[in-house]
Amino acid sequence: MGEINKNQDATSRRNFLKTTAIAASAFMIVPRHVLGGPGFLAPSDRLIVAGIGAGGKGFSDIKAFADSGKADIGFLCDVHDSRAANSVKAYPKAKYYRDYREMFDKEAKNFDAVSISTPDHSHAIQAIAAMQLGKHVYVQKPLTHDIYEARALTAAAEKYKVVTQMGNQGASNDGPRLMREWYDAGLIGDVHTVYAWTDRPVWPQGIPWSANKAAVPSDLDWDLWLGTAPYKEYVDKLVPFNWRGWWDYGTGALGDMGCHLLEAPFSVLDLKYATEVQASVGSVYVDEFKRGYFPDSCPPSSHVTLKFPKTKKTKGDIVVHWMDGGIQPERPEELAANESFGDGGNGTLFIGTKGKMMANTYGSNPRLLPLSRNENIKVKQKFERVAGGEKGHYAQWVEACIAGHGKKEVSSPFSIAGPLTESLLMANLAIRGTDIQGPKNDKGKFTYPGRNIKLLWDNANMRITNFDDVNQFVKREYRKGWTLGV
Template sequence: MKKKLNNAADNSRRNFLRNAALAATGFYIVPRHVLGKGFIAPSDKLNVAGVGIGGKGESDLWNFYQSGKANIVGLCDVDDRMAKTSRSRYPKAAYFHDYREMLDKMGKSIDAVSVSTPDHMHAVIAMAAMQMGKHVYVQKPMAHDIYEARVMTKAAHQYKVVTQMGNQGASGDGVRQLREWYNAGVIGEVDTVYCFTDRPVWPQGIAWPNPDPNIPAGLDWKLWQGNTALRDYVDGLLPFNWRGWWEYGTGALGDMGCHLMEAPFRVLGLGYPTAAECSVATQYTKPWTRSFHPESGPIASHITLTFNVNGRTVKLHWMDGGIQPDRPEELGSNELFGDGGNAILFVGSKGKMMASTYAENPRLLPLSRNQEVHVPQTLARVPGSANGHYAAWVEACIAGYGSKEQKELSSNFDLAGPLTEIVLMGNLAIRSYNVQEPNPKNPKSFIYPGRNIQLQWDGANMRITNFEPANAFVKRTYQNGYSL
């Protein structure tokens, strides 16, 4: 037995020396995990692979690279057209169409994975990486449905990996300024918050388009659909308009909710909501005919989420599609509400405060108060503010999960998971609103039992307790052999 142990140790030492020698000659990059916890690879950099490398994924990888502490070693995209820039920027990185093949072939050379695909694939890709012990950075929202967010949050600790969601405003100075004002009692106790956006800026509330037999060269349409039911290809869905379809995207809420709701989530210490209700806009496709397309998000909505915060009731209002709350009376007639199209407004017992997208440009109302009120800085700022969101994750991954050197991240899954659940609860309310059932009094018509009610949410058990059909939107059924 002792001889076998000695042989194993010798083999391990020989393998290490061989790999280190290869690294010194530039033919092999030793991933950090090969050297064990607490050791630094010869390159002293994080080996990152990207899944979804066009658009936002492209800029994510570039920000990791610009930190000076990351090697981009693997690239994966189902669409060659979207991959062009990243492939030319990192010519030494291996390129794949299927993330499963990349993880299988490159697993030992990868330390961390960045996921920036359409929303429906976030969870399965991130979970596959975490189960291999890879740190993950996942674009917002980190999941497509509530169940996925809960599982991913637990998995970060189960697999001992460093995590971050791509809502960079969480690392900005704005949310910290808002917290300092609130903690100092400047606006008193808050019982109402408004978040609004001018999204969607893509088609919603429409019928599924007619199929197009001309699948673009370079696109693997089946792989793009991933864990959803397979459909014929339609033109115009890629690269952006998938957001409007529940099968793939999470609508205006998924696009902007994590950027706008993060501030009230952090400032007020919100947990799981206790209730949700909504109203949505409908369209008239022809005289006296209202369109109904439950597989697509609405053109506009107003969602109200209720929270219990230390025994106090707090209402969070979400408005999209250009809907806005009444202008604060403290705001001048020509003064901008938020950034015009998007804003966060806190209504307190002693005053109000607002901010723009990503909690940027925080202001007390009336604006003259900003010259009069001064509170000490009590919260540490992230180096680089919102732009430092990326480097902070890279450095935390290099330090390693649970290490003394690891710095607290602004949107690790302990924070991003519950925030994402709040966002997705709004979508659950919208989809429940459109649940359609035959009218028992008139078989030729329908009723909508999810409308005009307040959904009661048992957060711990992830269940709506007073409208069973709503629970179908807590967890999806995957197709095509995918699983968590």
Template sequence: MKRRSFIKKTAIASSAFTIVPSFVLGGRHIAPSDTLYMAAIGVGGRGGGVVRELFETGKVKFVALCDVDDSRAKQSFEKYPKAKKYTDYRKVYDNHVKEIDAFTVATPDHTHAIISLPFMRAKKHAYVEKPLTHNIYEARLMTKVAEEHGITTQMGNQGASGDGIRQAKEWIEAGAIGKVYRVDSWTNRPVWPQGLKNITDKEKIPKTLDWDLWLGPAAMRPYNSAYLPFKWRGFWDFGTGALGDMGCHIMETPFNVLELGYPTEAEASCTTVWAGDFIEANYDKVCPPSSIVRLKFDSKKHGQVALNWYDGGIMPDLPDELKDDELLGDWNGGSLFYGDRGMMVTGTYSRNPRLLPSELNTLFQPPKPSIKRVQGGDNKHANEFVQACLNNGTTSSPFSYAGPLTEAVLMGNLAIKAFQYKVLKEGKTPTSWAPYDYPGRRKLLWDGKNMKVTNYEKANEWVTRDYRDGWEVK
């Protein structure tokens, strides 16, 4: 059926029938405390890893697996032969929504919300990979729907369930470095081509790929292998760049530890890409090769906090307290906390907090653990979600928390887009000197409560997106 009909049908269905626990349907299922029946949408690449992590909890049975690319999904399809196989997630909903308890989505960023919302409105527990959504409006909507329907939710930022972030929070709350006024966070991303000019060439669509379904809410365009697999992250229509890819992992530590909320302002500086002598290319449809983003937050405990983001090989200043043989963070990135009494470093997934200078680590007496640790070994995040669904428990990254975190990350992307945005001057050509009018580096002031940029109206267009007809998010 068409997308618009699907939305209408699912909206009626979610309000018309009473949800019956899956274990009583058809007499096929054992007690809900024993098994969680799930559907998985997006099961190739990272999605295959998510399916494996959930299955290895020993409590999940997959009723249906869905992917728009049979080739990418082949390994998952073969590994779980008893699950029904689908290309279109709408058929998963039509055929299985009454028999599943939960679902997971690990598709490209631009389709997270469009897929998740119908299942959420049918009161199905949700495990969605990071970033939660493609834009701020979708994140706010997903948070609202999760609350309205009382479902268990978890975003796939695995470090949120780790011991490291709990240890870092205990140290900060014990006053290990005093009040924090600045955090520098960085990543080694992008590790895919980023900064390419907009793709217009047409290539033959692989027989195993449903290109129309892969595009989803994005505008129709010719297929090109520059988008797939994985490289879609560098195009604004599909991905959220280096910041969107890793921000929900790396920024999660300061966001959680310092109890941050919506940022109050954002600005960015980005790599300039040149198309010829003195000709700056108009790259507004693709993410820049590298960027620095500066966010500011108001923290109840720490006052104003500056959070600075670096990607594409750009690194923050090395503190004098770091010895020549010491490294910041880990190979993926990390965060450096500046307090009025010292500094603390954490790795990409909140691992191994340590103080600077390193001598302080032997002098500091860590407080006794006060935050409950998540059980489950290397598979804590998935295990926590499954147990919460089965036993009415809690998770480390519910949408009530993951939604605002995602919004903070995506606010940085608004600043990047504001830096990139430019318009060809009237009567000029791309080969003439200084052909563009654009704001360049611009500070955006953000009213988080009302979800609005207050000083640059153009940026409010990027709070949501243009949806292809029939694929609107509601």
């Protein structure tokens, strides 16, 4: 079904390696130190990766694994053939499928690990299925679409003893490690407030669902693309990118950039689960006098405030502000008028009792404020750096998979990525709650986003205790025929 390489046999892992390493096959019986020195890898030391989502970000992920020098791309899967074309061309020996379930059924014994780079609403069901087969998994950010799914993946990673990594590559940057060293050395005192901001969305949000139906492209399996989401007729320009702005498939600006910008606060301050959240969102005007209400679409901008309980790294509660859609916090007084705030459109700011520090996207380019403080910093390195930084995020996972569960550290295992993702999705509960509370018109329908209330979170039971209407978004109902299987 959906195979591009129709004449390619379903080879065993041994035969696959033989065909992909034909130039080296004559030397396999020679000891590695004789052949290629420390860098030579025997066939048993290579990771066979199956990629689900082979276009766009999926293509760059797959390439990064291959570029590690220790992984072979054995299988490709995508519901949209033209999007996968570059990967199919780049890895002609990789067998191609449209349905990941068919690939798992037929080829499970022939690969070791799975890379998942699909829309948010498909992450959990694909990752769980892979882990249940004992496969290591790399999942693009955000880890999941729903809080329940994130908790399930965190538990499954431990249950099945597989190596996991979320695709927030900034977690492997030097920046977050350097900021941890600065913070642990007391350079900014005790942090009590963090701001993170982004210029996303750069796709449409706060709009009505298109009424203009379009023909499904002949090379796209629309039903498989929808997967767990409710069935809707195909509309133009949703695929391959603009799905991010729709709640059925994406998680908005928070899902796209939150795991990048908030990873550093989580690692520096040892944050885990938030206890409360509140949000305000930007309105959309449909004409000169009327504000629109489009609950299927994420808002054009938002400001969310999350509270985290004190950790071993702080003396009290920590308040984290998230801002998107171009909203930014007030510039620190220590920052000169023409000095860049973050990287301009994105950034993270830590406010402590003795000073401040900030960073760009991915936690890169960290600096103390005022910038003159960075001239003579003398802090001992405590944390080992990841070779290659952001690019090394991929090789780190490959090497950990080859070593086996628990043998090598990864930067964003699900034990860390799960709680981080949950906090972002909890922020989205508050954003969606503003829709539910909006004022109604004379026909009983909401007209625009409503008031900002504080939502209180019961972490053990995964529910908001003071506003039950938003709990429907903690665990969404899958379309008939789809189940998470846990």
